Amino acid sequence: MAEDVLKSGNLPENPERATLEGRNKFMGFWFFLGGETVLFASLFGTYLALRNSTVDGPTGQEIFGLGLVFLMTVILLTSSLTSVYAMYHMKNNDFKKMQLWLGITVVLGFAFLGLEIYEFVHYVNDYGFGFTTSAFSTAFYTLVGFHGAHVAFGLVWIISLMIRNAKRGLNLYNAPKFYIASLYWHFIDVVWVFIFTVVYLMGKVG
Amino acid sequence: MKGWISRFKAVMALTVLALILSGCGEPFLSTLQPSGEGAAKLLELIILSFVIMLFVFVVVMLIYIYVVIKFRQKKGQEDFIPKQVEGSHALETLWTVIPIILLLILAVPTIQYTFAFEDMSPEVNEEGEEMDQIWIDVTGKQYWWHFEYEDLDITTSQELYIPTDRRVNLSMISDDVIHSFWVPAIQGKMDVNPTGNRNEMFLQAEEEGVYWGKCAELCGPSHSLMDFKVIAVSPGEFEEWVEDMQGVTGEEEPETDTALAGQESFEENCLSCHAIGSSPNKVGPNLTNFADRDKLAGVFDMTEENLYEWIDTKGEEMKPGNLMVSAPYDLEEEEINNIIEYLMTLSPSEVTPESADNGVYIDSDLSDLFPEEEEGEDEEESDEVEEDEDEEE
Amino acid sequence: MSTTADKKAGFGSVLWDYLTTVDHKKIAVLYLIGGLFFFILGGLQAMLIRIQLIVPDNEFISAQFYNEVLTMHGTTMIFLAAMPLIFALMNAVLPLQIGARDVAFPFINSLGFWLFLFGGIFLNISWFAGGAPDVGWTAYAPLSLFSESHGVDYYAIGLQIAGFGTLMGGINFLVTVINMRAPGMTYMRMPLFTWTSFIASVLILFAFPALTVGLFLLTFDRLFEGNFFDPEMGGNVIIWEHLFWIFGHPEVYILILPAFGVFSEIIPTFSKKRLFGYSSMVFATILIAFLGFMVWAHHMFTVGLGPIANSIFSVATMAIAVPTGIKIFNWLFTMWGGSIRLTSPMVFALGFIPTFTIGGMTGVMLGAAAADFQYHDTYFVVAHFHYVIVGGTILGIFAGIIYWWPKMFGTMLNEKLNHWFFWLFFIGFHLTFFFQHFLGLMGMPRRYWKFLSDQGLDLFNLISTIGAFGMAFGTIVFLINVVMTQMKGEKVSADPWDARTLEWAIPSPPPFYNFKQEPLVRGLDPLWVEKMQGDGKIKPAEPLGDIHMPNRSFVPFMISLGLFIAGFGVMYQGAMWVLAVIGFGITAGSMLHRSLKDDIGYHVHKEELEEEGDGSNG
Amino acid sequence: MADNTNSANQTEKKQFYKKKHKEQMKHQVVTFAMMIAFTLLAFGLVMAEVDAMFTVPIILILAGVQVLFQLYYFMHMAEEGHQWSATMIYSGIFAATLTILALTTIVWW
Numbered sequence A: 001m002a003e004d005v006l007k008s009g010n011l012p013e014n015p016e017r018a019t020l021e022g023r024n025k026f027m028g029f030w031f032f033l034g035g036e037t038v039l040f041a042s043l044f045g046t047y048l049a050l051r052n053s054t055v056d057g058p059t060g061q062e063i064f065g066l067g068l069v070f071l072m073t074v075i076l077l078t079s080s081l082t083s084v085y086a087m088y089h090m091k092n093n094d095f096k097k098m099q100l101w102l103g104i105t106v107v108l109g110f111a112f113l114g115l116e117i118y119e120f121v122h123y124v125n126d127y128g129f130g131f132t133t134s135a136f137s138t139a140f141y142t143l144v145g146f147h148g149a150h151v152a153f154g155l156v157w158i159i160s161l162m163i164r165n166a167k168r169g170l171n172l173y174n175a176p177k178f179y180i181a182s183l184y185w186h187f188i189d190v191v192w193v194f195i196f197t198v199v200y201l202m203g204k205v206g
Numbered sequence B: 001m002k003g004w005i006s007r008f009k010a011v012m013a014l015t016v017l018a019l020i021l022s023g024c025g026e027p028f029l030s031t032l033q034p035s036g037e038g039a040a041k042l043l044e045l046i047i048l049s050f051v052i053m054l055f056v057f058v059v060v061m062l063i064y065i066y067v068v069i070k071f072r073q074k075k076g077q078e079d080f081i082p083k084q085v086e087g088s089h090a091l092e093t094l095w096t097v098i099p100i101i102l103l104l105i106l107a108v109p110t111i112q113y114t115f116a117f118e119d120m121s122p123e124v125n126e127e128g129e130e131m132d133q134i135w136i137d138v139t140g141k142q143y144w145w146h147f148e149y150e151d152l153d154i155t156t157s158q159e160l161y162i163p164t165d166r167r168v169n170l171s172m173i174s175d176d177v178i179h180s181f182w183v184p185a186i187q188g189k190m191d192v193n194p195t196g197n198r199n200e201m202f203l204q205a206e207e208e209g210v211y212w213g214k215c216a217e218l219c220g221p222s223h224s225l226m227d228f229k230v231i232a233v234s235p236g237e238f239e240e241w242v243e244d245m246q247g248v249t250g251e252e253e254p255e256t257d258t259a260l261a262g263q264e265s266f267e268e269n270c271l272s273c274h275a276i277g278s279s280p281n282k283v284g285p286n287l288t289n290f291a292d293r294d295k296l297a298g299v300f301d302m303t304e305e306n307l308y309e310w311i312d313t314k315g316e317e318m319k320p321g322n323l324m325v326s327a328p329y330d331l332e333e334e335e336i337n338n339i340i341e342y343l344m345t346l347s348p349s350e351v352t353p354e355s356a357d358n359g360v361y362i363d364s365d366l367s368d369l370f371p372e373e374e375e376g377e378d379e380e381e382s383d384e385v386e387e388d389e390d391e392e393e
Numbered sequence C: 001m002s003t004t005a006d007k008k009a010g011f012g013s014v015l016w017d018y019l020t021t022v023d024h025k026k027i028a029v030l031y032l033i034g035g036l037f038f039f040i041l042g043g044l045q046a047m048l049i050r051i052q053l054i055v056p057d058n059e060f061i062s063a064q065f066y067n068e069v070l071t072m073h074g075t076t077m078i079f080l081a082a083m084p085l086i087f088a089l090m091n092a093v094l095p096l097q098i099g100a101r102d103v104a105f106p107f108i109n110s111l112g113f114w115l116f117l118f119g120g121i122f123l124n125i126s127w128f129a130g131g132a133p134d135v136g137w138t139a140y141a142p143l144s145l146f147s148e149s150h151g152v153d154y155y156a157i158g159l160q161i162a163g164f165g166t167l168m169g170g171i172n173f174l175v176t177v178i179n180m181r182a183p184g185m186t187y188m189r190m191p192l193f194t195w196t197s198f199i200a201s202v203l204i205l206f207a208f209p210a211l212t213v214g215l216f217l218l219t220f221d222r223l224f225e226g227n228f229f230d231p232e233m234g235g236n237v238i239i240w241e242h243l244f245w246i247f248g249h250p251e252v253y254i255l256i257l258p259a260f261g262v263f264s265e266i267i268p269t270f271s272k273k274r275l276f277g278y279s280s281m282v283f284a285t286i287l288i289a290f291l292g293f294m295v296w297a298h299h300m301f302t303v304g305l306g307p308i309a310n311s312i313f314s315v316a317t318m319a320i321a322v323p324t325g326i327k328i329f330n331w332l333f334t335m336w337g338g339s340i341r342l343t344s345p346m347v348f349a350l351g352f353i354p355t356f357t358i359g360g361m362t363g364v365m366l367g368a369a370a371a372d373f374q375y376h377d378t379y380f381v382v383a384h385f386h387y388v389i390v391g392g393t394i395l396g397i398f399a400g401i402i403y404w405w406p407k408m409f410g411t412m413l414n415e416k417l418n419h420w421f422f423w424l425f426f427i428g429f430h431l432t433f434f435f436q437h438f439l440g441l442m443g444m445p446r447r448y449w450k451f452l453s454d455q456g457l458d459l460f461n462l463i464s465t466i467g468a469f470g471m472a473f474g475t476i477v478f479l480i481n482v483v484m485t486q487m488k489g490e491k492v493s494a495d496p497w498d499a500r501t502l503e504w505a506i507p508s509p510p511p512f513y514n515f516k517q518e519p520l521v522r523g524l525d526p527l528w529v530e531k532m533q534g535d536g537k538i539k540p541a542e543p544l545g546d547i548h549m550p551n552r553s554f555v556p557f558m559i560s561l562g563l564f565i566a567g568f569g570v571m572y573q574g575a576m577w578v579l580a581v582i583g584f585g586i587t588a589g590s591m592l593h594r595s596l597k598d599d600i601g602y603h604v605h606k607e608e609l610e611e612e613g614d615g616s617n618g
Numbered sequence D: 001m002a003d004n005t006n007s008a009n010q011t012e013k014k015q016f017y018k019k020k021h022k023e024q025m026k027h028q029v030v031t032f033a034m035m036i037a038f039t040l041l042a043f044g045l046v047m048a049e050v051d052a053m054f055t056v057p058i059i060l061i062l063a064g065v066q067v068l069f070q071l072y073y074f075m076h077m078a079e080e081g082h083q084w085s086a087t088m089i090y091s092g093i094f095a096a097t098l099t100i101l102a103l104t105t106i107v108w109w
C-alpha cells in the first residue's frame, strides 16, 4: 500500500482526503487557518488602533492610490479563481491542466507582489512614508507586509510543489499537498479582501 | 443596597477581628485598616467577597472531609466494587444555580463600586451645593512622583499634602514607563500611562496622618523604592500650607554664609534638573519644601549622612538606576556640605508631616483657595468650567 | 528499520535515536526531561527570590539582577516548565487513550519539541550575553523598550521560537483526536484527559497567534525602530497589554485544563468509580475555554479602561467560577460512595482540591473589578496564581507523572518517597503562599526587590521563605526517587493501578507501534468495561496486519537549529546578519528537503508482529 | 485502490463526477463574477465620495460577504466533511472579533 500512494492516475473523488495522511493534512491545515485568523485579527486590531497616529507623517488619505489597489485586488481575486480551476482539474485527474492553472496563479501572484513592492517604494520615495515614519506607518507596513510575506511564501510553496511533481503527475501522496496549498492561497485572498476594505478604502474615506 | 450590606456587618466584625488578630500590617500602609473613603468602601467589598468565598470553601471542605473519611477503602474490602453512578441532574443543577446566585450577589455591588470609583463629579455639601474641587496633576517618573496643584500654582514632589474630609481629584500621567499610584490605606491603585490619556481618581482621607504610597507597576530596578507619602492634614492646616507654598519664589536667600554658598553651587549644579518654587515638571524632584520631607528620595531616613551620600554618589547605590546618576557635577566635600545646609533651610511652612500627627485640627471649607467663587455670584461660570472639564475627558 | 534493533545500543545511537525520533512516546520523554530541567532552573530562581526577601532591606542580590531573576522565573516556569511538562503527558498518554497507533503529525510533533527546546535555550543564553530580560514575564511596554540590554530581545525571539513549537504541538493533538480515534471511541467516550487536552489545544490554536503578533511588534520596535509602543511617535502602549493578555489569560487555562484532566483520570481510578457527571465535565471544560477568551481585561482593571469595560470583564470573569465549580463538585461526588485508595497520585488529587478551590476563590475576589484596585500587582495576586498554578497545574503534572510513570518507563516510583515528596511540597507550598495573601493586603506590591523594615511585612515574608525551602526539599526527594527507581529498574505489569482507560491495556512501556491491533472500544472507560463484562482484555477491531510507521527524521532538529542561529543574526545585526542568512538558510533548506523528499514511512510486517507474541497483556 | 474489475462502472462514475465538477465550476465562476462586482461597488462608493457614515458599513458588509464566498465556494466549506473546518474557522472568527473589538474600542488616544 505504501508505494501505492505514489502511483499516479485513477484517483478517487476527493483525492486530497483519500488517505489518512491526506485527511490529517487537510484538517490540520484548516485549523492552522483558524489560528491565522486570530493572527491577522491582532494585526488588524493594532492597525485600527494606530491608524490615526500619523504624528507628522502623511495620512493614509493623502497617499493611498485606489487605482493601483484596485488593480492588485482584481489580480489577486483572479488568482484565487485560477487556483480554483487548478483544483477543478485535480479532481478531474487532469494533471497537465492543473499545472497550467497553477502556473497562471503563480504568475498572477508575482504580478501582485510586484505591484505591492512598487507601491511601497512609491510611498517611501514620493511621500517619505517609511516604516519608521509614525506609528501609523509602522502598523501599515507590518499589516500589509505580513500579507505580502504570506503571498511570497505561498508562491515559493506552490512553485516547489509544481517542480517537484512535474514529472510524476498526480497521486494520493501529493494531491493533499496541492490542495492545502490552494487553500492557503484562498486564505491569502480572504485577508486581502479585508486589507483593501479596512486599510485602503476606509483609509481613503477617513 | 446599604441595608443589606450592613447585614453582613456582624460577620464582617468577626472576620475583621480575625484579621486584626492575625496581624494586619501597619495602619499607614495596610488596606485592612482603611483611613479613607475609598479604602473603606473597598474593604467592604473585599469582606463581602471574602464571606461568600468562605461559605463556598466551608461547603466544599465539609463534603470533602466527609467523603475522604467515610469512603476510604476498608481492610478486607479490596474487591468491593462501588456502584458506578453516572451523575445526578438534581445535584448538578444545584451546584450550577447556587454559585450563580452567589456570584450575582457579588456582581451587583462590584459594578456599583466600579462605577462609583470612577465618578469624578463634585462633592455636595450639607446645603446641597456642589463644592469646589481640588485637582492635582500627578506625574509618575522613574522613580519619584511629581504633583502640581491645578489653579493653586504650587508644585511638590514625593510628598502630597491633602486636606482631610475632602475629596482631592487626581489627574494622572507618566513621563516615561507605566507606574501605578497606590496609597493602600486611603484608596485603590490606578496606573499612570505615558501618553495622552490621563487617568483620574480621587483621594479622600478621613483621618490626619502620613500615609505611605507605593508604585505598583514594575518600572525598573528601583521600582520597589518608588515610595511616596500622602500627608493628610486638617483643612485649615492645608490652607495654611498652600499659602506658605505659594509664597516661595525660589529667590529667597538663606541666612548663613555657608548656606549662601550652598545656594550658589546648588543653582550652578542642580537647578538644571531641580526646582524651588512652583515650576513645571522637570528631570528631578521639586525641592521647595525639601527640609520638611519625611523621607529622603521617598525611602531613606532624612539624615545628613544619607543626604551626603545621596549627593556624593548621586544615589547610584541607594536607588539603582535612578536618573540623577547622569548629573554631570563633581563636587568637593565642603561644597556638598554647603548644599546640604542650604537644602535644610528649605522649609517654607509650619505645616509639615508632623502636623498630621499632632492632633491639631483646624476646620475650613477651603473656599479661600478659590477666590473667584467666594463672591458667590458666578455659580454658572463654575458650572461651565466643569463642563469644559467633562469635554476634555 | 527493524523493531528490536534499537534496544541494545550504545550511547551514540541512543542519542541519535532521540535526536531523530518521531515516536510520540519518546518525544514525551524528551519533553519530560526538558520540562523538569527548566522546572528546577525556575525553582532555583524562585529560591533566589525568596532568599532576597527573607528579611527587610536585604542586599543579597542587586535590584537589576532581582528583576532578571523574577522575569526569568515567571517566563521559565510558564513557557519552559509547565507547558512542556503538560506536552510530555499529552504525548505520553493521549494517543494511547484513544487507541491510536500514532499521532496525526509525527514529524510536526517532533518539530514542536525541538522548537521549544531551542527557544528555551535561546532565552537562557541571555544570562551570558549581557543580562536576562528584566521587565517581568508580562514585558509591558514601554518598559520593555527602555530596557537596555539585549535581554528583552532574547525574550521576544526565544518565546517566538518556542511559541511556534507550541502552536504546532497544539494542532497535532487536535487532528490526532479528531482523526485517529480507534473504532468505537466516540467523542463522548473519550477519557477526560483527552478531552481537556483537546480543548487546551484549541486554546493554544487561538491564543498563541496573539502572542506571536505581540512579540513581532515588540521585536520590530526594539530592533527595527518601529513605533508601535513609542508614545512620541504616536504609538500606544496599551496595545501590548491587550495582545499579551488576549494570549495570557487563555494561557492560564491551557495550563490548568490538562491538569483537570489528569485528576479526572486519577480520582475515578482510585475511587473505583466512573467519573461523576461525565458529560457535564466535558461541557464545563468547553465552557471554561469559551469564557476564557472573554475575560482577559481582568488583568487590566487598573489601566483605566473605564467602568463599563471593567464591569463587563468583571462579570465575565466571575462566570468562570460556575463551570469550574461544577468540576470541583463532580470530583467530590466521584469519590462519594467510592472505595478510595490513598496511593500517591490520589493524595496529590486530594491535595489539589482544597488548594485549587482557595486559588479559584481568590481569583473570583480579584475578578471584582473595584476590589482589584486594592489587590492588583500585590502579593495577593502572587498568592492567587501560585495557588492555582502550583496547587493546580504543578500538582496535576506531578500526579500525572507519578500515575503514568509505569506506562512511560515500565517501572514504579517508590510510593513512600512519593508521599514524602507530597507532604514536603504541600506543606511548604502553603507556608510559602498562604501568608502572601496577607502580605498583599498589608500593602506589599509584587515585583519588589526589597521591602522596608517597620512596615509590618517581616514575619510573613520570613515564613514564606521557609516554606519555599520545604518545596525545594520535596522536589529533591522526587528527583532522588526517580534516580533510585530507574537504577533498580524493576519492571511492572501493564496495569499496576487497576485502572480504567485504554492506555493500561497495552504493555508498560508500550511497543513502538502502540497497539498491535486496533482496539475495539465498547464504552466509556473501555478497560473497566472489559474488566466487568469481559475477560479484562480489549477486543481487537481488526485482524492482525501490517502496521504503517513514519520514518525517523533529523530535519526537525535542523529546522529549529536554523531559527536558533538566525535569532542571533536578527538581534545583533551589523556583521552578524550573516548568521541570520545562515540560520534562515538552514531552516529553509531543511524545509525544502522535507518537502522534496518523499516520506511515506515504512511497514512493520505481520510476521514480525506475530513473533513478538501477544501484546495485549491486560 | 480497487483494481479494474468493474471498469465500466468506474468510467460511469468518472463521467458523473466530471459533470458534477463542471456544474460546481460554473458556480465558482458566478461567485467570482459577484466578487468582482462587489469589489467594484466598494471601490466605486469610496471613489464617488459617498458619505462615510453610509460607505463604511456597506463596504464592510461587502467584504464580509466576499469572504463567505471564498470560504464556502472557493474553499469548499459548503461541502461534506468540513464540519470541523467550519467549527475552527468560526471559533477563530469569534476570537478575532473580540480582539478587534477590544483594540478599536478600549485603547484610547
Ligand code: HEA
Pocket: B053, B056, B060, B098, B099, B100, B102, B103, C138, C252, C253, C255, C256, C298, C299, C317, C318, C320, C321, C322, C324, C325, C326, C328, C356, C357, C358, C359, C360, C361, C362, C363, C364, C366, C367, C368, C372, C375, C376, C377, C381, C384, C385, C388, C389, C392, C393
Ligand atoms: C492555572 C492558572 C490560573 C487559573 C486556573 C486561574 C483562574 C482564575 N483566575 Fe487567575 N491568574 C493566573 C493564573 C490562573 N488563574 C496568573 C498566572 C495570574 C497573574 C498573571 C500576572 O499578572 O503575572 C492571574 C491573575 C488573575 C487576575 C488579575 C489580578 C491582577 O493582576 O490584578 C484575576 C482577576 O480577575 C484572576 C482571576 C481568576 C479567576 C476568576 C479564575 C477562575 O478560573 C477560578 C475559578 C475557580 C473557582 C472559583 C473555585 C472552584 C469553584 C467552586 C467551588 C464553585 C463555587 C464558587 C463560587 C460561587 C465563587 N486571575
Ligand code: HEA
Pocket: C039, C040, C042, C043, C044, C046, C047, C049, C050, C070, C071, C073, C074, C075, C077, C078, C081, C082, C135, C136, C137, C138, C382, C386, C389, C390, C394, C432, C446, C447, C448, C449, C468, C471, C472, C473, C475, C476, C479
Ligand atoms: C508554572 C508557574 C510557576 C511555578 C511552578 C512557580 C513556583 C514558585 N514561585 Fe513563582 N511565579 C510565576 C510562576 C510560577 N512560580 C510567575 C508567572 C510569576 C510572576 C513573574 C513576574 O512577576 O513577572 C512568579 C512570581 C513569583 C514570586 C513573586 C516575585 C515578585 O513579585 O517579586 C515569588 C515570590 O515568592 C515566587 C515564588 C515561587 C516559589 C517559591 C515557587 C516554588 O513552587 C518553586 C518550587 C520548586 C523548586 C524550589 C525547585 C527546587 C529544586 C531543587 C532546588 C533541586 C535541587 C537541585 C538539584 C538536585 C540539582 N514566584
Ligand code: CUA
Pocket: B140, B141, B142, B143, B178, B179, B180, B215, B216, B217, B218, B219, B220, B222, B223, B224, B226
Ligand atoms: Cu514606578 Cu514601579
Ligand SMILES: [Cu+2]
Pocket: C248, C249, C252, C295, C296, C298, C299
Ligand atoms: Cu486571567
